[in-house]
Amino acid sequence: xxxxxxxxVYLEKRLMLSVREWEDRCRIITDLFFRHINIEGTDCxxxxxxxxxxxxxxxWRVVNRIRTEYPQKKICISRCVWKDYSLKHFIYESPSQxxxxxxxxxxxxxxxxxxxxxxxxxxxxxxxxxxxxGNRIGYGGGFYDRFLExxxxxxxxxGFTLAVPxxxxxxxxxxxxxxxxxxxxxxxxxx
Numbered sequence: 693x694x695x696x697x698x699x700x701v702y703l704e705k706r707l708m709l710s711v712r713e714w715e716d717r718c719r720i721i722t723d724l725f726f727r728h729i730n731i732e733g734t735d736c737x738x739x740x741x742x743x744x745x746x747x748x749x750x751x752w753r754v755v756n757r758i759r760t761e762y763p764q765k766k767i768c769i770s771r772c773v774w775k776d777y778s779l780k781h782f783i784y785e786s787p788s789q790x791x792x793x794x795x796x797x798x799x800x801x802x803x804x805x806x807x808x809x810x811x812x813x814x815x816x817x818x819x820x821x822x823x824x825x826g827n828r829i830g831y832g833g834g835f836y837d838r839f840l841e842x843x844x845x846x847x848x849x850x851g852f853t854l855a856v857p858x859x860x861x862x863x864x865x866x867x868x869x870x871x872x873x874x875x876x877x878x879x880x881x882x883x
Contacts, residue, residue: 826870826883
């Protein structure tokens with residue numbers, strides 16, 4: 693089975709989660725994040741913003757808890773740059789700075805405080821599923837591979853998913869960037 697088939701199958705499975713299953717899994721992975729990830733050792737945390745109606749993990753739970761418990765930490769979010777499939781990062785200040793792009797992804801409007809890649813200590817990586825070696829299946833656009841490749845080597849890359857891990861993902865490409873760890877409803881895993 694190739695990555696495209698796995699992507700399709702796991703996206704369909706995620707869409708079939710009931711509201712209760714989705715909420716339970718989101719609660720579990722949020723709790724695991726704060727239990728296993730050292731927020732104290734970070735200054736700037738990058739989070740993706742979930743697309744409504746896609747049953748993505750609710751990272752707003754993480755964002756809100758960081759803002760409450762660690763108000764001195766910077767949270768940054770990205771805007772897609774379509775001409776080269778890259779990401780531009782901005783400090784997250786409030787929901788009023790967000791707009792939906794053409795794919796329904798919430799993004800910061802232009803004009804915010806920009807964040808350079810080298811300032812980011814921790815990235816919550818959106819993914820569909822991952823394997824036991826830290827390889828991941830994302831959405832297929834390559835935005836995060838390009839972004840993760842530019843980060844300093846000590847930046848922690850943490851996958852966040854509602855799916856269970858696979859034993860292995862076939863057809864890993866040379867440009868695919870592996871995770872340092874992943875969080876799913878079954879637990880926390882380091883690679």
